[in-house]
Amino acid sequence: MRYTLTLLAALPALILSAATLAQADDDVITLGASVQQTGQQANTGRYYADAYKLAIDTINAKGGVKVGDKSYKLALKLYDNQSDVNLSVRQYVQLITADKVNYLLGPFASNYALDDSSVAEKYQIPMVQGGGASGQIYARGYKYVFGTLPPAEDYYASTIDMMGKLDPKPANVALISADDSFDVSVAKGTREHLKSAGLNIVVDEKFAENNADFASILSLVKSKTPDVILWSGHETEALNFIRQMKSLDVNPKGFYAFTVGVPTADFRKALGNDANYAFGMTTWLPTDKLPDQWFGNAADFAKVYKEKFGYDPDYHAASAVADVETYAVSLAKAGSLEPPKVRDAIAAIEFDSLYAHIKYGENGQIVLPQVVVQIQNNELMPVYSTDFLNKPQYPVPAWGERK
Amino acid sequence: MLLAQIIVNGVLLGGLYGLMALGMALVWGVLNIVNLAHGAFVMLGGYIVYYLFTTLGIDPLAALPIAMALMFAFGYLLQYVVLNQIIRSAMLNTLLITFGLDVVLTYLAQLGFSADFRTIAPSYAGANFGLLGITVPVAPLAAFAIAWLLAGLTWLLLNRLPLGRAIRATAQNLVAARLYGVNPRRLYAVTFGIGAALAGASGGLYGMISHLSPYVGAPLTAKAFVIAVIGGLHNPFAVVASGLIIGIAESLAALYVGPTYANVISFGLLVLILVLRPSRALRAA
Numbered sequence: 251m252r253y254t255l256t257l258l259a260a261l262p263a264l265i266l267s268a269a270t271l272a273q274a275d276d277d278v279i280t281l282g283a284s285v286q287q288t289g290q291q292a293n294t295g296r297y298y299a300d301a302y303k304l305a306i307d308t309i310n311a312k313g314g315v316k317v318g319d320k321s322y323k324l325a326l327k328l329y330d331n332q333s334d335v336n337l338s339v340r341q342y343v344q345l346i347t348a349d350k351v352n353y354l355l356g357p358f359a360s361n362y363a364l365d366d367s368s369v370a371e372k373y374q375i376p377m378v379q380g381g382g383a384s385g386q387i388y389a390r391g392y393k394y395v396f397g398t399l400p401p402a403e404d405y406y407a408s409t410i411d412m413m414g415k416l417d418p419k420p421a422n423v424a425l426i427s428a429d430d431s432f433d434v435s436v437a438k439g440t441r442e443h444l445k446s447a448g449l450n451i452v453v454d455e456k457f458a459e460n461n462a463d464f465a466s467i468l469s470l471v472k473s474k475t476p477d478v479i480l481w482s483g484h485e486t487e488a489l490n491f492i493r494q495m496k497s498l499d500v501n502p503k504g505f506y507a508f509t510v511g512v513p514t515a516d517f518r519k520a521l522g523n524d525a526n527y528a529f530g531m532t533t534w535l536p537t538d539k540l541p542d543q544w545f546g547n548a549a550d551f552a553k554v555y556k557e558k559f560g561y562d563p564d565y566h567a568a569s570a571v572a573d574v575e576t577y578a579v580s581l582a583k584a585g586s587l588e589p590p591k592v593r594d595a596i597a598a599i600e601f602d603s604l605y606a607h608i609k610y611g612e613n614g615q616i617v618l619p620q621v622v623v624q625i626q627n628n629e630l631m632p633v634y635s636t637d638f639l640n641k642p643q644y645p646v647p648a649w650g651e652r653k
Numbered sequence: 654m655l656l657a658q659i660i661v662n663g664v665l666l667g668g669l670y671g672l673m674a675l676g677m678a679l680v681w682g683v684l685n686i687v688n689l690a691h692g693a694f695v696m697l698g699g700y701i702v703y704y705l706f707t708t709l710g711i712d713p714l715a716a717l718p719i720a721m722a723l724m725f726a727f728g729y730l731l732q733y734v735v736l737n738q739i740i741r742s743a744m745l746n747t748l749l750i751t752f753g754l755d756v757v758l759t760y761l762a763q764l765g766f767s768a769d770f771r772t773i774a775p776s777y778a779g780a781n782f783g784l785l786g787i788t789v790p791v792a793p794l795a796a797f798a799i800a801w802l803l804a805g806l807t808w809l810l811l812n813r814l815p816l817g818r819a820i821r822a823t824a825q826n827l828v829a830a831r832l833y834g835v836n837p838r839r840l841y842a843v844t845f846g847i848g849a850a851l852a853g854a855s856g857g858l859y860g861m862i863s864h865l866s867p868y869v870g871a872p873l874t875a876k877a878f879v880i881a882v883i884g885g886l887h888n889p890f891a892v893v894a895s896g897l898i899i900g901i902a903e904s905l906a907a908l909y910v911g912p913t914y915a916n917v918i919s920f921g922l923l924v925l926i927l928v929l930r931p932s933r934a935l936r937a938a
Contacts, residue, residue: 461915463666466905466908469662472788473654473658490863493772497862516770520772522774649779
């Protein structure tokens with residue numbers, strides 16, 4: 251009896267606190283995401299987890315988001331998908347059905363985004379993702395999926411454009427790519443770009459994802475003496491590729507380039523001097539020429555990010571921030587929290603962010619040029635976008651002729 | 654010429670594979686434990702060599718014995734304190750506990766070492782020399798030589814030393830071994846320690862040739878498992894030799910069948926062996 255009384259006495263308080271809780275929920279817009287925080291892809295996944303958090307905190311610190319007459323704070327519901335695609339799909343379903351998040355942010359990597367975006371489309375909840383670049387994600391006529399990485403098919407477009415202006419001009423190319431969704435798209439697009447530029451493909455080889463041994467492919471490449479190696483895969487594989495290039499003494503006459511790794515500080519650290527001369531690409535560089543409403547500019551962002559997390563951001567992190575900012579801008583434009591209205595607002599917006607000028611194409615994917623970069627004396631140098639930005643170290647010296 | 658180069662690549666790679674499988678085969682054969690954390694041991698050995706090299710400046714090859722000693726102590730304690738509790742229980746239990754161990758070690762490694770990629774890169778890591786028009790990389794060659802050396806030492810230990818006789822006796826007939834005064838608990842711990850030490854050595858070499866991250870272990874466990882089954886569990890030389898077979902098969906497959914099939918080849922070989930020689934494989938398991 252006494253317990254019942256206490257319970258009864260406590261009831262108003264309980265109701266009250268539940269009410270304030272609901273009230274609090276009312277003022278919060280929750281973005282849901284599942285990201286690789288552990289497992290094989292944790293190394294790149296961390297950019298997304300950290301950048302989402304930083305962007306949301308910064309936007310909240312500057313007053314949050316105004317939708318209609320009401321101010322909202324942003325919140326993040328983040329799951330660790332343990333580098334498991336199937337788990338990540340389940341987590342996105344959970345985010346929508348159980349956690350009732352308002353909108354979705356993406357995972358890292360094309361094969362994840364490919365599957366996870368289907369969940370967004372099915373439940374008609376917008377997903378803005380900065381981790382998947384494969385054209386397959388956008389080829390399905392989805393209406394609720396937007397992306398801040400440019401099409402994988404065009405990753406090597408600027409590099410191939412640059413090849414036309416190099417002296418001596420390279421002619422023979424070895425194309426080497428992994429067999430997953432993203433890299434298959436890269437290879438497909440690259441083949442077409444090479445063909446229209448009139449370049450010969452002398453080696454066109456695929457390798458198994460998560461493979462660490464390139465000895466066979468490298469021996470073949472060596473026997474064909476190409477001018478250029480264009481390589482597409484993941485960071486660890488790029489690292490192994492370079493190490494084995496050196497130990498098997500494989501020297502293309504012109505240069506060698508990678509889709510990933512080169513812009514990443516961790517990659518350069520792991521390879522040390524062996525990283526020098528490698529070409530790569532990035533959609534983003536931390537310059538003060540990219541103004542941002544919340545962070546000031548890209549250079550300021552890079553500083554804050556480094557201070558907070560202890561490592562340098564790369565384009566993955568900047569792209570992730572642009573995804574969060576897309577919501578902040580679109581929600582204000584939409585003047586409503588209704589997913590279809592927010593979706594239409596995202597499709598129509600245009601704004602400057604620390605990542606790039608954001609405007610989504612008809613299919614939901616952004617179009618951005620890749621800046622060709624090269625590691626010169628252990629520093630990352632932008633080399634080419636539509637014209638030369640800095641002098642490339644070309645042709646790349648053979649391994650035996652380096653200091 | 655290309656074919657010759659690819660076979661050389663495969664042989665050198667296979668030596669390292671064989672060394673990885675050596676520890677697993679030993680533990681499996683004597684203790685009847687399929688150690689699913691074996692790849693994690695390889696990873697730990699790699700990190701030990703990495704830190705000895707980068708912080709104390711000890712040459713990676715000189716650091717290998719130190720890593721082996723540390724991994725031996727680790728393996729000994731692990732077996733003595735944890736695994737001995739379940740050694741006589743069903744195979745499933747040992748699989749479960751070593752699987753759990755693998756998960757724990759991997760995530761502890763991410764906490765301790767971060768998910769950053771590391772390479773063990775002494776000046777000679779990328780060195781090579783030409784021989785009859787074939788490029789021979791030095792680090793894989795060293796790994797190859799060390800694999801055979803350690804296989805030889807393991808063989809000597811098992812076949813020529815009293816300790817090895819005790820180990821084999823325990824594996825063959827526990828009761829009889831006990832009657833001769835063998836303490837199986839200690840002996841199991843020693844065997845598991847040797848297995849861990851061999852894994853540690855292969856980890857250091859792997860870090861020199863490839864890269865380290867907390868997640869390199871699992872695929873290496875799978876590879877070591879295949880090689881151990883193909884090579885059998887009782888002859889160290891056969892284990893390393895079957896590493897060579899897998900290495901060559903994968904290298905050839907990568908070019909002539911398509912690299913995507915490298916794993917199909919090694920696991921296909923496993924299935925083939927199990928079908929053609931089930932008695933031997935089953936006795937092993």
